[in-house]
Amino acid sequence: MVRLLLCYWSRMTPDRIDTTWVLIATCMIFTMQAGFCCLESGFVRAKNSINVALKNLADFCIAGLLFWAFGFAFAFGAGAGWIGASEWMFDGRTALAAGSFFLFQLMFCGTAATIVSGAVAERVSFASYIAITIVISGLIYPVYAHWAWNAGQFGGDGGWLVNLGFIDFAGSTVVHSIGGWVSLAAVLIIGPRAGRFLPGHNNMRGHDLVMSTLGVMLLWFGWFGFNGGSTLALNEHVPSILINTTLGGCAGGVANLILSQLLYDKIRVEDFLNGTLAGLVAITANCNNTPGLAAVIIGAVGGAVALLGAELLERWKIDDAVGAVPVHLFAGIWGTLAVAIFGDPAGWPLTAAGVPPDRFTQFGIQLLGCAAAGVYGFGIAYLVLRLVNMAIPLRVRLDAEAIGLNQAEHGAGSAMLDLVSDMERQRSEGRFDQPVRVVTGSEVEPIALQYNRVIARVNRDADALRRAIEDMKRAKQAAEQASNAKSAFLANMSHELRTPLNAVIGFSEILTNELFGHLGDTRYREYASDILASGRHLLSLVNDLLDHTRIEAGHMELSEAELDVQEQAEATLRLMRERAATANVALQGSFPDVLPYLMADERAFRQMLLNLLGNAVKFTPAGGTVTLVARLEGDGRLAIAIRDTGIGMKREEVPRALEPFVQLHHHMNKAYGGTGLGLPLVQALMRLHGGSITIDSVEGSGTTVTIRFPRQRVRSMPPLVAAD
Secondary structure, eight states: OHHHHHHHHHTOOHHHHHHHHHHHHHHHHHHHHHHHHHHHHHHSOGGGHHHHHHHHHHHHHHHHHHIIIIIHHHHHSSBSSSOBOOOOSOOTTSOHHHHHHHHHHHHHHHHHHHHHHHHTTTTBOHHHHHHHHHHIIIIIHHHHHHHHHOOSBTBSSOOHHHHHTOOOSSOIIIIIIHHHHHHHHHHHHHOOOTTTTSTTOSOOOOSOHHHHHHHHHHHHHHHHHHHHGGGSSOOTTHHHHHHHHHHHHHHHHHHHHHHHHHHHSSOOHHHHHHHHHHHHHHHHTTTTSOOHHHHHHHHHHHHHHHHHHHHHHHHTTOOOSSOHIIIIIIHHHHHHHHHHHHSOGGGSOOOTTSSOOOHHHHHHHHHHHHHHHIIIIIHHHHHHHHHHHHHSOSBOOHHHHHHOHHHHHHOOOOHHHHHHHHHHHHHHHTOOSSOOOOOTTSTTHHHHHHHHHHHHHHHHHHHHHHHHHHHHHHHHHHHHHHHHHHHHHHHHHHHHHHHHHHHHHHHHHHHHHTTTSOOSSHHHHHHHHHHHHHHHHHHHHHHHHHHHHHHHHTOOOOOEEEEEHHHHHHHHHHHHHHHHHHTTOEEEEEOOSOOOEEEEEHHHHHHHHHHHHHHHHHTSOTTOEEEEEEEEOTTSOEEEEEEEOSOOOOGGGHHHHTSTTOOSOGGGHHHHOOOSOHHHHHHHHHHHTTOEEEEEEETTTEEEEEEEEOGGGEESSOHHHHHO
């Protein structure tokens, strides 16, 4: 092998050495395709990475064929300054130098085309992207390359920008700005990714920034061939070109490290990577004719321009998935203009007077070249893609964008996508009986396994809960049946209980009043009075029990009418006076001058007052006082309070007093008696009226029970007064 190499080099002529260098540089440039593939695949989300990688390969294949068929002819064929018209379907069997030049330029065309893939990533269909590639590699890039780079290599007058003295040594504008202009046109037409600029979604981070970092390194390596090979000869300029290329990339990266820290208080990986690339883009136009310090300045400013340009796009809500527009377009424009600022005029094309132009004139020429790229590159791309979009939408459907283009476009699933799909299926169907798929050896295998364990535990708990609910349903059904049976029994028994009680009460009342004559012995009358009192008390207990049962069963309906509250209250007080007098308890009422009417059930209203007054009298010792107070409150509610000076309750006993069949003061039960239904029945009746009951009590000092009727039941004035 060594002998063959020595033999080869011994036969090398300067022309062959130059051709060999161009071919080596061409191979180095091809590694930029791998760099773009890694960079863009890492910058996008995992569900779109395969699609982006395939687009990088596909656009190079399409661009290569088109450039061979007619693109090279457009760019470098003989023409009158606007477009070439020779060298169709370039024949590789021509001269060695011409063949290497063709292949070298093909790589540039492929690079310009692949820039677009990152900008439009994650929402453009594969077929639409092929259309974009055809537009840039078949129509836009070759024509502009003719303007800026055709120097009559294959005859003709050369490009009009070349003849004006436009300088773009290795393609800051011809390759990178053209790719950036087409990218900008495409993203404006297709719009941002779904949810990109919604609150909380502004930063759609790439899934593998390590791969993107590797992509930048591969691109940097390819850039040595990109810039170094543009001499088309292995001459004394190549080392300085490679040095300036390195300095520009380093300066762009360092500048963005500093800016990222200053602006965001952290170093953002994407900014650092794009800053490095922007420095390389900016130095590309002038790496052959600037000193090292100028290369550092150009690269640093290029990095800053890319960072600020990305912020500008963000503000305008223009979604560039990888930052292709600020890196390649904005930094490319800056690098092209920097030729007139930092370049050595001795290396510029001479004017008709045989001298280099001044910097101001050269700046105007550079600015014209950038403007021409914008007008032609952006204008043609926007017009053609807008027409294509009207016929066939460039953008994929929202459901395809949601699941990712790997699956939607190529059926290429991933372990992560399978996991997300299974979890979404479970969520939408509400079923968790099937585990998610586990791809052995994948990065999500531990997550899927642990998720299945969690789901299994949830299913076990859900089954246990389901069984418990079924048991509760059966118990509830049995309880309801028992309650219905109880209600039916009590309803049927009400007649059986009340009829003999009413007879006992009636006969005992006759005996007590001696309607049929004197009984003789006074003890008969006393016994008859006891029978009457006991019968009435027993009937009251039966009525309370039956009313409470009907309310619980939901069978009690209110018979509402407008009640004179004061009249009803005074009537109830009259009914209770004899009982209060027997217990030696003072009974009094307090009413305002005007008391409104109340829409309520008269029987229920009286029963509540009787129960509350009866309780108050029962638990008030001899010599005490029971007061009924009625008032209209500030919020429009009607309040009736029964206040006593009785034995009271502890604070913790108050809630229990409202429970059915609960009797407090057990040591006094024999003295006070009762069923424990008085307060619960009042609470139930107030609930039917939409009102409330409150109890304030202090043990040993007395109790105040207040019932409040809602304002919608209060009538402003008695009907008769209103009629007047």
